Amino acid sequence: MPFKIETLQQFYTLMEGTKKAREKCVQQYLQNQSISSELITSLTEALEALEAIPQKEGKYSLLLSKTKTIFLDLSYEIGELKKDLLYLKHSPKTFYEYLSSIHSQFANQVQEGEKVLKGISWGNFITDRDGTINNYCGRYKSSIQSIYNSIFLTSFAQKCADHSVILTSAPLDKGGLVDISINPEQVFIYAGSKGREYLDSKGKRNQLSINKEEKNKLKTLNTMLTNLIAQPQYELFSLIGSGLQFKFGQTTISRQDIYHSIPAEESALFFEKVNNIVNEIDPEKEFFRLEDTGLDIEILLTMKRGERSKAFDKGDGVSFLNQELQLGLEKGPNLICGDTKSDVSMVAASMEKTPNTWGVFVTKDPSLQQEVKKICPQSLFVSEPDVLISILNNLSN
Ligand SMILES: [Mg+2]
Numbered sequence: 001m002p003f004k005i006e007t008l009q010q011f012y013t014l015m016e017g018t019k020k021a022r023e024k025c026v027q028q029y030l031q032n033q034s035i036s037s038e039l040i041t042s043l044t045e046a047l048e049a050l051e052a053i054p055q056k057e058g059k060y061s062l063l064l065s066k067t068k069t070i071f072l073d074l075s076y077e078i079g080e081l082k083k084d085l086l087y088l089k090h091s092p093k094t095f096y097e098y099l100s101s102i103h104s105q106f107a108n109q110v111q112e113g114e115k116v117l118k119g120i121s122w123g124n125f126i127t128d129r130d131g132t133i134n135n136y137c138g139r140y141k142s143s144i145q146s147i148y149n150s151i152f153l154t155s156f157a158q159k160c161a162d163h164s165v166i167l168t169s170a171p172l173d174k175g176g177l178v179d180i181s182i183n184p185e186q187v188f189i190y191a192g193s194k195g196r197e198y199l200d201s202k203g204k205r206n207q208l209s210i211n212k213e214e215k216n217k218l219k220t221l222n223t224m225l226t227n228l229i230a231q232p233q234y235e236l237f238s239l240i241g242s243g244l245q246f247k248f249g250q251t252t253i254s255r256q257d258i259y260h261s262i263p264a265e266e267s268a269l270f271f272e273k274v275n276n277i278v279n280e281i282d283p284e285k286e287f288f289r290l291e292d293t294g295l296d297i298e299i300l301l302t303m304k305r306g307e308r309s310k311a312f313d314k315g316d317g318v319s320f321l322n323q324e325l326q327l328g329l330e331k332g333p334n335l336i337c338g339d340t341k342s343d344v345s346m347v348a349a350s351m352e353k354t355p356n357t358w359g360v361f362v363t364k365d366p367s368l369q370q371e372v373k374k375i376c377p378q379s380l381f382v383s384e385p386d387v388l389i390s391i392l393n394n395l396s397n
Pocket of ligand 1: 129
């Protein structure tokens with residue numbers, strides 16, 4: 001049944017459908033079954049429906065309401081579906097040739113990575129998601145994990161590491177990490193909100209504690225922001241970029257996306273609106289700290305732990321999980337992967353426990369590479385998430 005995608009809501013519904021189909025494909029693949037033809041058909045139709053959305057200057061136009069249109073870059077959604085269909089229908093060799101045709105240096109970097117990491121049996125594999133093991137997408141909600149990605153990562157996690165952790169700053173669920181992941185159960189520990197909340201490999205959920213007063217403040221903030229974006233003129237901000245995300249101890253609301261789909265003035269006005277709400281709830285600035293990246297507005301509970309008050313980082317998340325789940329970080333060897341400055345703290349947390357740590361970063365930025373090398377001599381750099389996951393896949397074979 002070919003369908004037509006006209007609204008942003010229809011687009012999200014379609015993408016959610018691909019999540020379910022992809023999950024089933026991964027299950028069948030890992031159980032050595034042949035992939036059912038209905039699943040391939042449904043993914044093919046999803047791709048056709050996306051490609052049929054009207055375009056203007058390379059961007060896809062979708063209706064936000066009867067009168068408002070938004071133009072989106074859908075290269076992630078379309079590109080990953082294409083790759084998945086190619087992966088399911090052709091040999092691994094053909095698939096690698098395709099990756100090699102879209103990423104320069106692919107073959108060399110995979111070969112080099114395999115050479116240096118070969119034969120290590122990892123105690124822990126701890127990794128960031130977006131930009132590290134998953135290609136970047138402009139919208140969190142539609143950044144559904146692709147089939148080949150899940151199969152590569154699952155093979156590595158099952159065969160080469162005792163514990164595998166995906167640690168992200170996005171929330172764990174309710175529009176978070178688990179909602180866009182398609183890996184089979186009991187393979188990964190999922191950690192959201194920089195590690196402050198997690199789902200262990202048996203599916204048990206847990207989190208750091210925050211006090212009642214802080215909880216209430218955060219609840220008020222989230223209610224007011226929910227009401228704000230329920231107004232038709234602000235609804236857009238919940239549908240672009242990170243959208244509205246309720247994280248543990250932190251709330252994120254987008255005011256712009258990486259494609260700059262929102263006019264600057266409209267974005268600035270929205271920022272003022274949000275800022276006013278925060279000031280109203282917390283006039284003395286006792287509870288919240290507001291950070292504006294230009295794309296996202298992050299409203300964070302200030303964590304007062306003992307004497308020092310410091311923002312919780314991903315390194316704190318790694319240490320928290322190590323305690324909670326007895327990961328045995330002290331013993332190693334630990335493979336820590338990231339792609340931005342905020343991931344360096346994860347490498348530092350592991351190095352504090354043992355020099356038996358490898359830092360693998362997806363970055364072309366020389367200063368970030370230097371920063372990683374300085375704290376972790378055993379390090380490796382690749383240019384694309386597809387390179388990293390292909391290395392991991394090869395190590396598991
Ligand atoms: Mg990242």
